[in-house]
Amino acid sequence: MNFGFTDEQEFLRSEVRKLLDEKAPLDDVRRVSEAESGPGYDTDLWKEIAELGWTGLVIPEAHGGAGLGWVDLVVVLEETGRSLFPAPLVATTLAADAIVRTGSETQRARFLPGLADGSVIGTVALAEEEDTPGEAGIQLSAQRSGEGVVLSGEKLFVQNAAAADIFVVAFRREGELALAVVEKAQDGVSAEDWPGIDLTKRLGRLRLENVEVAAEAILEGGDSAAVGMLFDVGATAIAAEAIGAAEAALALTTAYAKERIQFGRAIGTFQGVKHPLAEMYVDVESFKSLTYYAAWCIDEGHADRSLAASRAKAYASEAIPRIGIDTVQLHGGIGYTWEYDAHLFLKRAKWVRPFFGDADHHYERVAALGGL
Ligand SMILES: Cc1cc2nc3c(=O)[nH]c(=O)nc-3n(C[C@H](O)[C@H](O)[C@H](O)COP(=O)(O)OP(=O)(O)OC[C@H]3O[C@@H](n4cnc5c(N)ncnc54)[C@H](O)[C@@H]3O)c2cc1C
Numbered sequence: 459m460n461f462g463f464t465d466e467q468e469f470l471r472s473e474v475r476k477l478l479d480e481k482a483p484l485d486d487v488r489r490v491s492e493a494e495s496g497p498g499y500d501t502d503l504w505k506e507i508a509e510l511g512w513t514g515l516v517i518p519e520a521h522g523g524a525g526l527g528w529v530d531l532v533v534v535l536e537e538t539g540r541s542l543f544p545a546p547l548v549a550t551t552l553a554a555d556a557i558v559r560t561g562s563e564t565q566r567a568r569f570l571p572g573l574a575d576g577s578v579i580g581t582v583a584l585a586e587e588e589d590t591p592g593e594a595g596i597q598l599s600a601q602r603s604g605e606g607v608v609l610s611g612e613k614l615f616v617q618n619a620a621a622a623d624i625f626v627v628a629f630r631r632e633g634e635l636a637l638a639v640v641e642k643a644q645d646g647v648s649a650e651d652w653p654g655i656d657l658t659k660r661l662g663r664l665r666l667e668n669v670e671v672a673a674e675a676i677l678e679g680g681d682s683a684a685v686g687m688l689f690d691v692g693a694t695a696i697a698a699e700a701i702g703a704a705e706a707a708l709a710l711t712t713a714y715a716k717e718r719i720q721f722g723r724a725i726g727t728f729q730g731v732k733h734p735l736a737e738m739y740v741d742v743e744s745f746k747s748l749t750y751y752a753a754w755c756i757d758e759g760h761a762d763r764s765l766a767a768s769r770a771k772a773y774a775s776e777a778i779p780r781i782g783i784d785t786v787q788l789h790g791g792i793g794y795t796w797e798y799d800a801h802l803f804l805k806r807a808k809w810v811r812p813f814f815g816d817a818d819h820h821y822e823r824v825a826a827l828g829g830l
Contacts, residue, residue: 508576
């Protein structure tokens, strides 16, 4: 196994970094995400990143994508996380990934090119009222209608729900899990975002009222294993963005510890400050390695995939709130103020903690998968 990134992946990272540094500094991120109207992201910048291939990264070249893998995607997501970049990139990628893996050739040809070129925003709709992570949380039950189904119900915690044009919806058909692509334009479909803790990450609700889903929109391979895969890739994507956000929080805090003078010395020279910074570093390095392994397992179809994804998300869910809290704490009184950036990282940390399963959920899964 190669433990380092390839030259191509390092080049991809530096190109992504260059664009985000230039076009998505934190001042712009605040302006776009705090705006009371609008989709919560910069639509011109979205077009630009789509042209650069970020939206089609894991989509095969035959359908307009770059045909790369999850390890490459992790490189991009680390950088978008570092910038707290507000965009429906994770949402669209997860929808695309589900269609790549479970769609028939006709379904792939129908949905993937628009997701790849950024003209269509996609998302996945899994969680419901009880917010039970994993397959047990999917209770939306379909009624048969000819060869298709009718869906009525609500999906919650849907990333970029208001901006999405298509939703990959998980439901049950005679008790068995299935996936279908539902389009915003269909009769009975409505979606809205709600104000969340992290303004850079939009979450919302999808309402389905007697929505007719034709057989052609039910993903051919969308079974229980496919839904399980979707949870694993989702958890890995969230952990990957968390790496970048945590490293950015650490960098911001380290810089402050070097410049803030107290008792005639930089506070970073006191052990009470030095030690939490070292703990933050060790935490990030740990869940970084776990996340890289999870991404590698996804690409290789390795049997460890679920175990690796759960280990990564469990550690990230536990570590990143600690990192967010220490970021604010080590900035003293200015840490929590709106004007200062430290609190943005605490908010991202609190957003990451439960999304696609919190630490308790994933540690229990690790135990179960390990035979405990
Ligand atoms: C909006 C706002 C309102 C405020 N209102 C009031 C008020 O009404 N009344 C009032 O009295 N004060 C007020 N304050 C000031 C507040 O009390 C200080 O912010 C607080 O005492 C922390 O000091 P600091 O922010 O300078 O942090 P710093 O001194 O810069 O400390 C930063 C971090 O380093 C740590 N640290 C510093 N020195 C050491 C050391 N030697 N060893 C180990 N760790 C160290 C600190 O614990 C902290 O985690 C206010 C501040 C703000 C931002």
